[in-house]
Amino acid sequence: MDEKIYNPAEVEQKWQKIWEETNAFKTNEDDSKPKFYALEQFPYPSGDGLHMGHVRVYTIGDVIARFKKMKGYQVLHPMGADAFGLPAENAAIQRGINPREWTLKNMERIRSEQKRLGVSYDWDRYVGTCLPDYYKFTQWLFLLFYERGLAYKKEAAVNWCSSCNTVLANEQVEDGKCWRCDNEVTKKELSQWFLKITDYAERLLQDLDQLDGWPDKVKMMQKNWIGKSEGAEVVFTVPELDNAKIPVFTTRPDTLFGVTYMVVAPEHPLVPNLIAGKENEEKIKQFIEDLKKESEIARTATDVEKVGYFTGSYAKHPLTGENIPIWVANYVLMDYGTGAVMGVPAHDERDFLFAKKYDLPVKIVIQPKSEEKPTLDEMTTAYTGDGMLVNSDIFNGLENREAIKKISEHLKENGKGKPTVSYRLRDWLISRQRYWGTPIPIVYCDDCGTVPVPLDQLPVVLPEDVVFDGKNNPLTTSESFVHTTCPSCGKPARRETDTMDTFIDSSWYYFRYISPHEDTKPFDSKEVNKWMPVDEYVGGIEHAVLHLLYSRFFTKVLYDAGLISHQEPFKSLLTQGMVIKDGSKMSKSKGNVVSPNEIIEKYGADTGRLFILFAAPPDRDLDWTDTGVEGSHRFLNRVWRMVQQHLDTITKTHELKVETEAEKELRRMIHVTIKRATEDIDERNNFNTAISAIMELVNKIYSYPADGNKALLKEAIEKVVILLAPMTPHITEELWQMMGHEDSIHNVSWPTYNEEYLVLDEVEIVIQVNGKIRGKIVIPTSLSKEEVEEKVLGLEKISEWTQGKQIRKVIVVPGKLVNIVVV
Structure with missing residues (x-):
């Protein structure tokens, strides 16, 4: 044929x-x-x-x-x-x-x-x-969030990318730059829509423990982003502003008596009142304007100089009643915590450096338990270890870990604060100032205020009469879209012109x-x-x-x-993992992109699929090599030829007899391969080792004697084709039909293995004397350790190496080796 x-x-x-x-x-x-x-x-x-x-x-x-x-x-x-x-x-x-x-x-x-x-x-x-029959229900879900109090609009200092001309969520700012275009991100005050993901912070954190099928690295990334911290909220007041409250979150309430100053974020809403008429008013205003051009990452980096100004105002310490100077500094952000921190220079390194720079007082409130008690004059760095409380009124003598709880409870009892939990996670900013996104289904009416679009009026469809000039939000240019009727009172109203972040979709x-x-x-x-x-x-x-x-x-x-x-x-x-070529991730800018169409045209999709699966485990980076692709193509040609060469055998019925050692070995290889491929795919997603096992079976088939049992050969070839089917679906479908089967190979049941056939009747083991290889022997696998030892010691060629010497011990590693130790 x-x-x-x-x-x-x-x-x-x-x-x-x-x-x-x-x-x-x-x-x-x-x-x-x-x-x-x-x-x-x-x-x-x-x-x-x-x-x-x-x-x-x-x-x-x-x-x-x-x-x-x-x-x-x-x-x-x-x-x-x-x-x-x-x-x-x-x-x-x-x-x-x-x-x-x-x-x-x-x-x-x-x-x-x-x-x-x-x-x-x-x-x-x-x-x-982007199709209306989909985004109709994206809007439906937004309204569900709105009804449940989870969607709201507020004025906020938001992340602004001037290149994309749009707002970014915190998660879309990477190292101070836009996640999409790599442009520097600045802050801008805008009225924006948010989803209250913070309401779910604890559940999002705790339920990570249920995700046994997730990589630990991913769970840790989410855990760190949610950023749970346990501590206390401490409420300072500003007497000159009618006792306006400045809450501070701290994980170290045990250091509360060591507060000598406090710092508020430049964006803190009290700043204008705190600096009004004060000496540094104009300097601080300019300072705030300059900071709007800096990213949060840049402001909080450990190597960035901490810059601050005294506001001229004082807060009242909640427990001592002392006047605490209020500063404004670049390293405090409104988006994190409460937008204010208490300065404890004796026990926080950042606070210590800031205090030394601006000559602010330092007060020790925790002493180490050792006999060495550093004094203020001796301190060259903050003491951040554990110890006993001093200079802390009724809490003196307590261990600081115990004092954390005691002081938190004391604050609560006196209405000065409370034990609390803080999260790094902020509410999800979803407003985008662009056209190509899901319109937010909200209408603004002078009489009715903010009005949700009724469900039966969805979808709110994107208009066609818009101007794309790259200068403004295109939706604002559509008169037919912006001007509408209030669903509540029927009077003229305006549509929301922001669209939703695509991560909603x-x-x-x-x-x-x-x-x-x-x-x-x-x-x-x-x-x-x-x-x-x-x-x-x-x-x-x-x-x-x-x-x-x-x-x-x-x-x-x-x-x-x-x-x-x-x-x-x-x-x-x-x-x-990523696909790497020439040492870098494939990208147009690096000129190392390989097009899938290029591979398909030259080798076929099955070759591309096989190489992708064989070159590396899926969670590892994959190094792209042309020789590797060619090798995958050669293997598929080898499988094709194997089927072609044995078509006469495959398409006929034969009696199955397994008698010779070669037949027993092929049968064992069939079942070993099924077991390995099944476990590698099903349990470990190690497609590369599954393919490797199939390749070994193909090699065994090629070396199978011409006079071997035909039914066993047919079974082996069929199993190869079936096992390859999920990975190379086209060639296996063709071969399966060629082999005389009418149904699709992808409807065939995955093969099972027989444990009985996995066991070798005989095995070749290595014989060592004092760790050096002196021979090999093929023995039945059924022999006990004692029988193996006896058989090896009885070999004439081994006795040459042991004659005249004392045998100290014989180490038998079943199925692998025997090591005779002599002196």
């Missing part, structure tokens, strides 16, 4: 067409089977299309989904597009087109590229976040996949309760704080609203 040459393009186009025509990847809903929700993070439809990082994510997710289906699960494996966002708006400005046109074109392009990869998505469930898309055609509510709760939580979520660790934290918040709100029955969205999380 003439062998057919492997032509990836021909094979892949053939099967992609068949899969599409037969709707092969439609969700196999069968409640007699366990469910499995496999999900990869959906892409942003940029004009650049997919890159190899995308290919890695989708391939990993596809292997998991296909494997679970073959294991007997009903699998949900959907895809969509995270389609709102600033790049589309910039493209509209540059090209003179509407962002919708640019985005929809890119969505279709990416979808076609995903199909070329052979990914098994249920395309009937496709969602695009991605905080609930995995719910929409479950019932994407529901037109009266965001999702069908019964169906969601069946499929959620997501069983395996694949995506980048760069979203550990942003997307993953927001999604957890959304899920908890929906749970509290009685819409779902679970409190966490993702049961297990697989964060894949």
Whole structure:
């Protein structure tokens, strides 16, 4: 029989067409089977299309989904597009087109590229976040948050990116720069919409303990971002301002009697009153203006000089009644804590340096238990260790750890403060001053005030009559959009012209996949309760704080609203590493990008998939090498030839007999490979070692004797093709059909192994004398240690090395070696 040459393009186009025509990847809903929700993070439809990082994510997710289906699960494996966002708006400005046109074109392009990869998505469930039938329910959910008191608007000093011309959430500021364009971020006073994620801070923190399937690194990143601190709120008052209160949060109330000054943030609302008519008024005003140009990161960096000014006002110490000078300094931020800190220079290094710089008093209130008691004159640094309280009135003599609790309780009893918990987490700023996002469904009426748009009037659709000039929020230029009627009184009103942060869209898309055609509510709760939580979520660790934290918040709100029955969205999380080439992450700026289409055209999608899976474990960075791609291609050709060469054997029925050692070894290898591949994929996501095991089986098949049992050879080849199916779906589908099977290989049950066949009848072990190899022997695996020892010592060639010497001991490592120790 003439062998057919492997032509990836021909094979892949053939099967992609068949899969599409037969709707092969439609969700196999069968409640007699366990469910499995496999999900990869959906892409942003940029004009650049997919890159190899995308290919890695989708391939990993596809292997998991296909494997679970073959294991007997009903699998949900959907895809969509995270389609709102600033790049589309910039493209509209540059090209003179509407962002919708640019985005929809890119969505279709990416979808076609995903199909070329052979990914098994249920395309009937496709969602695009920029489509009205999706963002209608993004607005629906915003109104749910609003009704529950979790969405509110306030004046705030917000993060402003002058390049993107928009506001950023705290989580979108990285090292003082915009997460998207790397521009320096400044502060700007604006009226903005927020979601009260802080109401969920403790639950978001505590429930991390339930996420056993999440990497510890991701959980720690979220824990640090939430930033829980236990301590006390201490209330200082300002007598000259009618005893205006300045609350301070501290984790060290044991040092309260050591306060010699306090510092408020330049943005603190009391600052104008504190400095009014004082000596430094003009200097402080200029200081505040200058700080608006600096990022929070720059202001709080440890190596940045701490600069401050005395306001001229004093606060009253809550316990001693002393006058405490109030300063303004660059290192205190309004967004963290209460916007004010108490200065305890004797026991805080930052406070000590600030006090020394500005000649402020230092007061020791904790002494170490050792005999050495440093005096003020001897102090060259703050004492931050434990010890006994001194100069602390009724608390003198207490150990400071005990004093933390006692002083906190004393503050509460006297109405001067209370034990409390503080979080680094701030409310989520969701307003964006741009067009291409979900319109916020709020109307402003002179008579009725802030009015939510009724549910039956959703969606609030983005208008077409807008101006994209890069100067202003385009929505403000649409007269038809801005001017509307109040839903409450019917009088003229104005629409909110801010749109929502695109992270809102991605905080609930995995719910929409479950019932994407529901037109009266965001999702069908019964169906969601069946499929959620997501069983395996694949995506980048760069979203550990942003997307993953927001999604957890959304899920908890929906749970509290009685819409779902679970409190966490993702049961297990697989964060894949980056794709590296020439020592750097692939990027256009570095000129080291490899296009997926380039690989598909030259080698085929299956080769690209196999290399991506084989080159590294999924959680590690992957070094891209052309030789590695070529090696993967050679292996697939080898599998193809193996099937071609044995087609006559495969397509006939033979009697199974396992008699010779070669036959026993091939049978053992079949079952060892099934076991390794199953465990590597199912338990460890180590696709690279699973492929390695399959490669070893292929080698064994090639070395199998021509006169060996044909039924066993047929079984071995079939198992290779089945085991490769989740990873290389096109070639295996073709080979399976070639082998005479009518049904799709992806509907075949995943093979099982027999423990009985994993055991070797015989094994070759190494013989050492005093640690040096002196021979080898093949022995039955059933022998006891004593029998192994006796057999080895009886060998003539070993007796040459032990003759005339005393055998001290014989070390037997079962199945591996025997070491004879002689003197």
